[in-house]
Amino acid sequence: MTGRWSGTLTGTQTYPAQFTFSDAGYLVLTYIDKSGQAKEVELIETGQQIQYVPRGGGVKTHVVESVTPRPDGLTLVLSTKYERARDGYLQQQLTVDSYDIVLDSEGLKTQFVTQTAPHFGLTGEVTENRAEGILQKISD
Numbered sequence: 001m002t003g004r005w006s007g008t009l010t011g012t013q014t015y016p017a018q019f020t021f022s023d024a025g026y027l028v029l030t031y032i033d034k035s036g037q038a039k040e041v042e043l044i045e046t047g048q049q050i051q052y053v054p055r056g057g058g059v060k061t062h063v064v065e066s067v068t069p070r071p072d073g074l075t076l077v078l079s080t081k082y083e084r085a086r087d088g089y090l091q092q093q094l095t096v097d098s099y100d101i102v103l104d105s106e107g108l109k110t111q112f113v114t115q116t117a118p119h120f121g122l123t124g125e126v127t128e129n130r131a132e133g134i135l136q137k138i139s140d
Contacts, residue, residue, distance in 0.1 A: 001025050001073070001101075003140040005108045011131030017110065019101075019135065025069050027076055027099070029062060043067060043076060058084030058091075065096070073102040073109075093118050108135040 001021040009015040020028040022042045029041045034053040041050050048064040065077040076099045084091045093116065100111040111132045117125070 001103050004138045005135040006138045007135035009112050009131035009133040012129045075100050
């Protein structure tokens with residue numbers, strides 16, 4: 001699975017998808033910090049936390065809720081919390097992304113579920129989107 005994979009995941013919404021996997025077979029999180037620097041972090045263990053200030057402000061925190069590498073793929077649950085104070089109010093959003101990825105002769109079969117809960121105080125409605133597709137390798 002090492003390298004970059006690209007394709008489209010289709011379901012309740014359509015998502016263009018591009019994933020990078022490390023030599024060890026783990027998903028690599030790529031993000032851009034407030035200074036415009038691109039960073040990459042291999043998501044290797046449950047409880048791993050990546051926190052940074054994205055462009056535009058606020059604080060983004062990614063937490064690996066679970067990661068299970070397999071010889072033919074990977075299962076990963078990643079939560080992302082975004083917080084920002086604006087006009088005296090705290091804005092929050094929580095997203096939980098679940099990936100089930102299997103490498104076979106067709107490519108990288110990917111099932112993706114994302115749940116988003118926008119919060120303003122204690123209000124907010126959880127939305128869930130499911131998608132799946134087969135990604136193709138674009139580089140090593």
